[in-house]
Amino acid sequence: MIQLRFFIFLTSKFVRAIIASNLNNPYMEFWRCGMNRGLEFVHKSMLAYSAACRPLCQKLKLTQTAFDILMFLANNPEYTTARDIVEVRKIKANLVSINVDKLVGEGYLRREADTDDRRKTHLLCTDKAGAVIEQGRTLQNRFMNSLLAHIDDAARKQLAESIHQMEQ
Numbered sequence: 001m002i003q004l005r006f007f008i009f010l011t012s013k014f015v016r017a018i019i020a021s022n023l024n025n026p027y028m029e030f031w032r033c034g035m036n037r038g039l040e041f042v043h044k045s046m047l048a049y050s051a052a053c054r055p056l057c058q059k060l061k062l063t064q065t066a067f068d069i070l071m072f073l074a075n076n077p078e079y080t081t082a083r084d085i086v087e088v089r090k091i092k093a094n095l096v097s098i099n100v101d102k103l104v105g106e107g108y109l110r111r112e113a114d115t116d117d118r119r120k121t122h123l124l125c126t127d128k129a130g131a132v133i134e135q136g137r138t139l140q141n142r143f144m145n146s147l148l149a150h151i152d153d154a155a156r157k158q159l160a161e162s163i164h165q166m167e168q
Helices: 006-020 026-060 064-075 084-089 092-103 129-147 155-168
Strands: 109-113 121-125
Touching: 026 064, 026 129, 064 084, 064 121, 064 129, 084 092, 084 109, 084 121, 084 155, 121 129
Parallel strands: none
Antiparallel strands: 109 121
């Protein structure tokens, strides 16, 4: 099963590739033909994901950004700093700062100083965040299942292989 983070990676990589590409290159004909459709797909997918998250965020009294930060940290344990969230998840630094403070204040995250570099602070999910993370992962799995509902196993496998190749 393709994880949501791979989907987000794919869509963000797709957008960056289009923006950074020289569309006059003859090899870019594929992008030229499908660019509007591709960008529209990315946009609609992100809107659909936000809409799917809205009821859970309202129930938990979390903003979408706070929820995204919490799920990012839970799903990607190799990333533990605010800088990681800004650089990898592409959330603006001021929004990360405000929402991390809120998540720490509400007991969903805790800050831990880095033992080797006093300038770094690691953000760690607390036990209280466990229930939110479980609900969030359930929501993410349902979203991905609905997104891929009409795609057969062979096409899913090909999509997963394509994503893997793009990650290289």
